[in-house]
Amino acid sequence: MKLLEWLKDKLKKENLMMLNLSKKTTTNLIIVFCMGLALILIADFYRDIRMNGKAEEGIYNEDTQIEAGTTDNTSPDFVRGLENxxxxxxxxxxxAGRxxxxxxLKSGREIIPAKDxxxxxxxxxxxxxxxxxxxINEKTTDEKVVFTAAQGGSSKPLIIKEINPEVKGVIVVAxxxxxSKVKLRISQAVQTVLDIPAYRVTVYERN
Structure with missing residues (x-):
């Protein structure tokens, strides 16, 4: 009988230990899960901050460039198209032959945005x-570039005027x-199309 009671008592203790161990394991798993979720939320939060910061920086840089009134982004394409x-x-x-x-160009293309x-x-x-x-009379003027909504939820400056760059010189090889008559006609044609004086146009014979 004593042996049987001893076995029952031992089984109860082991069951209690297993139950406590199971509870601890479950608690630890919950803690690990919560910590992982917190890390994911923090990472997403800082990523959003960085993305917003970059977006604001991009808008600021674009605004600053537009404020200056000039941009060279389209000048190479403009020149190639004109040359062709x-x-x-x-x-x-x-x-004329080939x-x-x-x-x-003297400068880049000038873009004039609308301003408030x-x-x-x-x-x-x-x-x-x-x-x-x-x-004492104090006069303060504040100017801001006007932006309009664009596709994808972004914004772009409202452009009211674009001035093509001024031509500095032209070389023609024909x-x-x-x-001499063909050479003169070529030079005159360039002067007429680009509205520039003769001294800015030079025509050479192709080798």
Missing amino acids: ELSSILSKIQG VSVMIT ESISDKVTNEKDTSGGTRI EGAKD
Whole structure:
């Protein structure tokens, strides 16, 4: 009987130990899960902050560039397109033959954005020690670039005017330039199309 009671008592103790161990394991798993979830939430939070910071920085940089009123982003494409068009039309001049054109610009393309301008006037009357009155007129002007909604939820400046860059000089190489009359016609054509003086146009014979 004593042996049986001893076995029962031992089994109860072992069951209690297993139950406590199971509870501890469950608690530890819950703690680990909560810590993992917290780390994921913190990582997402800081990622959103970085993304927002980069987006604001991009808008600020774009705004600053637009404020300056100039950008060279489209100038290379503008030049290549103009050179190709000129080469095509000049090659159609009688006796010109094959033609190549090179154009240089004085500056980049100028972009003028719409601006929201606010002007405030402040008039102050001050009296000096001698009893006289001095009027101080302060005028403050604040300008901000106007942005419009674009696709994808982004924004872009509202452009009211675009000014193409001024041509600095043109070089034309043509097969028929050995003929002085053809050379003159090519030069005159370039002057007319680009509205530039003759000294900015040089025509050479192709080798």
